[in-house]
Amino acid sequence: MSDKFDVIVIGGGPAGYHAAIRAAQLGLKTAVVDAWAGKDGKAALGGTCLNVGCIPSKALLDSSKQFYNLAHNLPAHGISVENAKVDLKTFIGRKEKIVKQFTGGVAQLFKANKITSYFGTGKLLKGNEVEISGNDGQKQTISATNVILASGSVPIELPFAKFDGKHIIDNAGALELDAVPKRLGVIGAGVIGLELGSVWRRLGAEVTVLEALPEFLGAADPDIAKVAFKEFGKLGLDIKLGAKLTKAEVSKNEVHITYNDKDGDHDLVVDKLLVAVGRRAYTDGLLSEDCGVKLDERGRIVVDEHCHTGVDGVWAVGDAVRGPMLAHKGFEEGMAVAEWIGGKAGHVNYDTIPWVIYTEPEIAWAGKTEKQLKEEGVPYKVGSFPFAAVGRAVAMNEAIGQVKMIAHAETDRILGVHMVGPGVSELIAECVVAMEFKGSAEDMARIVHAHPTLSEAVHEAALSVDKRAIHKGN
Numbered sequence: 001m002s003d004k005f006d007v008i009v010i011g012g013g014p015a016g017y018h019a020a021i022r023a024a025q026l027g028l029k030t031a032v033v034d035a036w037a038g039k040d041g042k043a044a045l046g047g048t049c050l051n052v053g054c055i056p057s058k059a060l061l062d063s064s065k066q067f068y069n070l071a072h073n074l075p076a077h078g079i080s081v082e083n084a085k086v087d088l089k090t091f092i093g094r095k096e097k098i099v100k101q102f103t104g105g106v107a108q109l110f111k112a113n114k115i116t117s118y119f120g121t122g123k124l125l126k127g128n129e130v131e132i133s134g135n136d137g138q139k140q141t142i143s144a145t146n147v148i149l150a151s152g153s154v155p156i157e158l159p160f161a162k163f164d165g166k167h168i169i170d171n172a173g174a175l176e177l178d179a180v181p182k183r184l185g186v187i188g189a190g191v192i193g194l195e196l197g198s199v200w201r202r203l204g205a206e207v208t209v210l211e212a213l214p215e216f217l218g219a220a221d222p223d224i225a226k227v228a229f230k231e232f233g234k235l236g237l238d239i240k241l242g243a244k245l246t247k248a249e250v251s252k253n254e255v256h257i258t259y260n261d262k263d264g265d266h267d268l269v270v271d272k273l274l275v276a277v278g279r280r281a282y283t284d285g286l287l288s289e290d291c292g293v294k295l296d297e298r299g300r301i302v303v304d305e306h307c308h309t310g311v312d313g314v315w316a317v318g319d320a321v322r323g324p325m326l327a328h329k330g331f332e333e334g335m336a337v338a339e340w341i342g343g344k345a346g347h348v349n350y351d352t353i354p355w356v357i358y359t360e361p362e363i364a365w366a367g368k369t370e371k372q373l374k375e376e377g378v379p380y381k382v383g384s385f386p387f388a389a390v391g392r393a394v395a396m397n398e399a400i401g402q403v404k405m406i407a408h409a410e411t412d413r414i415l416g417v418h419m420v421g422p423g424v425s426e427l428i429a430e431c432v433v434a435m436e437f438k439g440s441a442e443d444m445a446r447i448v449h450a451h452p453t454l455s456e457a458v459h460e461a462a463l464s465v466d467k468r469a470i471h472k473g474n
């Protein structure tokens with residue numbers, strides 16, 4: 001007889017493991033099927049995020065920032081270090097230890113919550129049965145009242161620049177190069193391209209980023225994107241906009257690229273080529289033909305606003321469904337679905353999901369841009385404040401960028417906050433709280449912010465919405 005559960009989650013990434021733990025907390029008998037194998041061939045829970053995404057990329061961003069600062073920030077503090085070197089084995093090894101700590105941590109959490117873990121590939125069959133093809137070659141079928149699909153996403157491959165894992169690489173490859181490439185090409189100036197391009201640039205690689213779109217960071221506020229573009233230029237990231245890759249060929253340990261822009265065709269030779277043109281929902285082998293779950297035109301699992309697929313007891317969350325491909329979006333969907341299954345009031349507010357790019361300077365935003373509000377015909381007012389006038393940022397020698405707050409012209413409700421500068425990945429949190437509580441710029445302006453902190457930029461931007469910022473002209 002097959003094992004029977006209240007909830008089976010297929011996929012143990014951020015969306016899936018949050019769903020599983022919350023379901024178990026609610027007393028539901030829960031199982032997770034996950035196929036990810038670590039380098040040792042053993043199960044490595046946590047999906048893209050913990051294995052080759054959020055956490056390892058931030059580990060390398062932090063290590064490379066420390067190195068870069070030695071020559072580029074510390075001299076301004078009167079500190080000089082000569083002959084600084086990077087031991088790449090330790091650099092990459094530290095990242096791997098962190099990955100292991102966290103993937104193992106998820107396994108511990110599963111044990112503590114009495115979640116049954118299956119190491120293999122799950123396929124949804126008709127009637128909420130799940131066929132597991134174990135990584136040990138064994139097959140078995142389990143079933144549940146509810147199945148949550150959380151199969152995540154994989155990098156998009158370009159047909160004329162196929163990943164070979166050696167010269168043409170994806171995000172996973174760019175997280176474990178065994179030498180700093182002399183010349184790194186990056187296709188796509190999105191979050192992943194900019195973050196991983198920054199890592200290797202800071203270690204000395206010549207980095208050329210080709211972006212097909214004519215606009216830099218089109219989803220961000222243009223004032224914020226402009227500052228970021230200038231700063232990335234200072235770092236030495238050579239970002240070419242409106243540049244479309246047309247050919248990439250590996251020959252004699254080099255990648256020969258052709259790209260096209262408004263001036264015609266150009267050739268470029270690099271040692272490694274990171275293709276970071278986006279990710280696609282991953283559903284290969286996940287669904288039997290008669291399970292009833294549908295995919296949209298982009299291959300994502302079709303769900304309603306409650307992450308329900310329309311098939312009785314079948315839900316889907318995270319990168320495999322519509323919405324931003326962000327770990328925290330998946331966390332919230334996973335927990336919300338577990339709560340709906342458990343008879344509670346799950347909740348995801350898609351309007352206040354924060355976006356963060358962990359470059360130097362950091363970029364963060366939540367809510368609407370001016371462009372979106374104009375299109376929607378919503379009247380608004382704007383306040384902004386530069387980090388150059390924030391004592392703490394100047395003391396840190398990181399006084400770059402600004403906070404821009406957008407509020408409704410009549411109600412004063414905060415509609416969007418956009419930032420570029422030091423520590424904005426953390427500063428965005430208080431703005432999300434304010435927006436979630438439907439706060440106004442006036443509320444934020446009246447909240448005491450500690451001095452001297454970077455958060456004063458948020459406070460002053462709120463004051464500036466009403467043209468009463470103290471440390472700048474209004």
Ligand SMILES: Cc1cc2nc3c(=O)[nH]c(=O)nc-3n(C[C@H](O)[C@H](O)[C@H](O)COP(=O)(O)OP(=O)(O)OC[C@H]3O[C@@H](n4cnc5c(N)ncnc54)[C@H](O)[C@@H]3O)c2cc1C
Nearest residue numbers: 011013014015035047048049053122152318319325326327
């Ligand atoms: C380099 C990089 C940096 C990133 N940085 C950030 C960041 O800083 N912040 C952020 O919010 N997001 C970041 N992301 C995005 C983030 O990693 C994803 O949004 C997140 O991992 C999606 O979670 P998920 O659970 O939906 O899917 P995934 O993390 O992709 O997990 C899906 C899991 O399901 C498994 N699986 C798939 N199909 C099956 C099956 N049929 N049977 C069994 N198992 C299956 C997979 O093996 C995997 O373990 C980054 C991504 C990359 C690549």
